Amino acid sequence: MVIIMKDLRTHYSLDVSEKDFGKKIVVAGWVEDIRNIGGIAFIILRDRKGTLQVTGLKKKDPKLFEKLVGVSRESVISVIGECKKSDKARNGYEVIPDEFNVLSEAETPLPLGVVDKVESELDTRLDNRFIDLRKPDVQAIFKIRNEVISAVHTFLINKNFIEVHTPKIIASSSEGGTDVFKIKYFEKEAFLAQSPQLYKQILMATGLDRVYEIAWYFRAEEHNTRRHLNESTAVDIEMAFIKSEEDIMKILEGLVYTMWKKASECVDELNILNKKLTIPKLPFKRISYDDAVKKLNANDCKIEWGADLGTEEEKILGDIMKKEGDEFYFITNYPLIAKPFYTMPEGDKLSRSFDLECKGVELASGSQRIHNVNLLKKRMEECGLNPKDFDAYLKAFRYGMPPHGGFGFGIERFVMELLDIYNIRECILFPRDRTRLTP
Numbered sequence: 001m002v003i004i005m006k007d008l009r010t011h012y013s014l015d016v017s018e019k020d021f022g023k024k025i026v027v028a029g030w031v032e033d034i035r036n037i038g039g040i041a042f043i044i045l046r047d048r049k050g051t052l053q054v055t056g057l058k059k060k061d062p063k064l065f066e067k068l069v070g071v072s073r074e075s076v077i078s079v080i081g082e083c084k085k086s087d088k089a090r091n092g093y094e095v096i097p098d099e100f101n102v103l104s105e106a107e108t109p110l111p112l113g114v115v116d117k118v119e120s121e122l123d124t125r126l127d128n129r130f131i132d133l134r135k136p137d138v139q140a141i142f143k144i145r146n147e148v149i150s151a152v153h154t155f156l157i158n159k160n161f162i163e164v165h166t167p168k169i170i171a172s173s174s175e176g177g178t179d180v181f182k183i184k185y186f187e188k189e190a191f192l193a194q195s196p197q198l199y200k201q202i203l204m205a206t207g208l209d210r211v212y213e214i215a216w217y218f219r220a221e222e223h224n225t226r227r228h229l230n231e232s233t234a235v236d237i238e239m240a241f242i243k244s245e246e247d248i249m250k251i252l253e254g255l256v257y258t259m260w261k262k263a264s265e266c267v268d269e270l271n272i273l274n275k276k277l278t279i280p281k282l283p284f285k286r287i288s289y290d291d292a293v294k295k296l297n298a299n300d301c302k303i304e305w306g307a308d309l310g311t312e313e314e315k316i317l318g319d320i321m322k323k324e325g326d327e328f329y330f331i332t333n334y335p336l337i338a339k340p341f342y343t344m345p346e347g348d349k350l351s352r353s354f355d356l357e358c359k360g361v362e363l364a365s366g367s368q369r370i371h372n373v374n375l376l377k378k379r380m381e382e383c384g385l386n387p388k389d390f391d392a393y394l395k396a397f398r399y400g401m402p403p404h405g406g407f408g409f410g411i412e413r414f415v416m417e418l419l420d421i422y423n424i425r426e427c428i429l430f431p432r433d434r435t436r437l438t439p
């Protein structure tokens with residue numbers, strides 16, 4: 001039998017105020033806990049905003065009371081009843097039920113506790129994500145994530161960017177690398193986009209000179225680390241008529257500052273997570289790749305000039321920079337060989353590129369791009385790529401392409417650093433990693 005609600009919910013737990021006392025209200029949610037002490041039973045009902053107490057009185061309605069105390073934890077119920085002031089109950093009120101409906105009964109035992117004190121393994125939590133997300137601290141992460149993403153839209157639209165959506169099924173790999181998922185596209189082979197790189201650049205040839213996308217990245221990286229996902233989300237921007245990559249870095253640091261500030265306003269969620277945020281100071285420090293290598297070598301971390309910074313080097317540099325008072329910093333002018341083919345060279349060996357780091361974790365990377373088609377083809381060949389595979393992209397550079405640049409900025413990486421979360425999988429609803437494909 002399918003039971004539907006008798007009346008539309010009128011109140012969330014935390015929205016009840018004194019003016020509701022003595023009136024009939026309708027509340028609905030999940031049964032978090034039931035305490036039956038004989039003639040009286042307390043049901044803790046959880047909804048999107050918090051919890052409330054439903055108080056069942058045996059002598060008022062014995063049949064209803066039996067039904068109430070017999071319901072399993074985490075079942076979904078709706079209650080119509082009188083809202084009564086109560087100093088003892090949470091939120092200062094209780095609901096005395098006149099009617100009560102079990103809308104969906106939860107099976108027992110639960111695969112994962114919601115209010116249990118014992119910590120569950122991350123894998124068990126992720127296997128049962130729909131229950132894991134019932135926990136207020138887990139929900140808080142995604143409420144904050146929502147706020148910071150809304151800050152991205154506001155910030156970039158105010159800076160004259162327009163939001164675009166580019167294809168995720170593509171014919172050539174976006175980053176030129178090997179970490180690409182191949183798919184069958186009818187009779188052809190296709191790839192899942194590793195980033196919107198090629199398309200956001202093509203858009204620079206259109207006159208839409210500032211674009212952004214909140215994009216899916218699909219990357220077939222084999223490693224299973226605490227900071228890598230195989231499907232992740234990022235803020236990508238591209239802007240034309242720039243003087244240098246410095247123009248892009250200014251947008252990026254302004255964006256990070258605004259997102260951090262917006263997160264710091266999520267007082268309720270931060271309290272649930274027991275976190276305090278310190279808003280970073282602008283401008284972020286810029287250090288060149290050369291200087292980063294010197295700092296590492298001076299701290300007994302030997303690194304060859306030209307090598308990309310690995311996780312360990314990034315961490316050590318993060319510690320050095322933190323000691324110097326910089327949690328956020330840009331590493332600029334990477335060696336050309338460490339960066340993708342589309343990166344603008346600076347002389348023979350360097351590039352006009354940057355990474356944004358936060359406490360030794362890369363949050364974003366970007367650059368000024370090559371806008372001359374011949375140089376672009378030359379760089380593709382030097383990187384072992386065949387320009388023929390990029391015909392549709394290269395064509396956009398042949399009929400008027402302004403100087404431009406942009407960045408890609410990982411949202412999960414940002415949330416991880418913002419809230420000091422150890423494993424990136426906690427920062428995305430349904431993570432995809434080397435072994436996880438469900439739920």
Ligand code: AMO
Nearest residue numbers: 195197228229232363364365366406407408410413
């Ligand atoms: P890059 O490859 O550095 O640059 O990616 C940009 C940012 O995206 C995030 N990121 C990831 N997050 C989690 N798991 C992953 N596997 C993963 N891969 C990347 C990181 C990273 O800094 N096209 C360029 C950007 C540009 O130049 O505009 C690019 O994709 O935070």
